[in-house]
Amino acid sequence: MIFEDAFARGTSETPGDVPVILDVEVLRFHALTEKTRYTVGGVHSIRFKLSIRSLETGILLEEPREIQADLVGYGGSMAIAAEARGQTQKVRITAHLSYVIDTELTTPNGFENPRLGLVQLLNNIQ
Numbered sequence: 001m002i003f004e005d006a007f008a009r010g011t012s013e014t015p016g017d018v019p020v021i022l023d024v025e026v027l028r029f030h031a032l033t034e035k036t037r038y039t040v041g042g043v044h045s046i047r048f049k050l051s052i053r054s055l056e057t058g059i060l061l062e063e064p065r066e067i068q069a070d071l072v073g074y075g076g077s078m079a080i081a082a083e084a085r086g087q088t089q090k091v092r093i094t095a096h097l098s099y100v101i102d103t104e105l106t107t108p109n110g111f112e113n114p115r116l117g118l119v120q121l122l123n124n125i126q
Contacts, residue, residue, distance in 0.1 A: 002029075002090060003048070006097030014105050019055035022101075024048055027066065031089050032073040041075020044093055050104065068113040069100040 003024060011022070028047040036042050051064040071093060074082050082092070103111040 002094050003097060006094045007101050009094070010098035010101035011105065014102065018061070020061065021053045021055050021058075023051040023053060023064075031093065032075075037073065037075060037079045037089070039075055041079065042073045044071040044073045044089070044096075046070060046093070046097070050101075065110075067100065067104060067111060069097060069111060070113055071096045072114075 003026060007022060007024065026048050028045055030045040032042050032044065046069040047066065048069070049064050049066050051060060052062045053060050073079075073089070074092075082088075100111045
């Protein structure tokens with residue numbers, strides 16, 4: 001539901017003359033546990049594969065690409081303050097993914113995953 005809501009929002013104003021279908025395969029989605037969120041925080045580890053096809057013909061318009069879309073996961077007092085403002089993990093991740101898909105579709109180089117330190121590196125070890 002998070003991906004569907006985020007991508008609907010992120011593509012609602014995408015310019016273009018060719019109607020397309022986005023095929024999305026979620027490869028990794030790891031949000032923070034409650035314990036982590038209320039202590040140290042961490043990284044929401046998000047990775048997905050994106051393919052773009054013509055709505056009319058179904059023909060692949062772009063080769064599938066893997067997108068890494070990590071987001072800082074607040075911890076401790078920062079998480080509590082965000083929650084008090086209505087910025088739950090779901091709200092933050094949905095807004096972030098909305099931005100990511102919009103950037104992927106409208107910017108020549110697409111979304112650039114931020115460097116978020118050691119926790120991010122550990123999350124991404126395959």
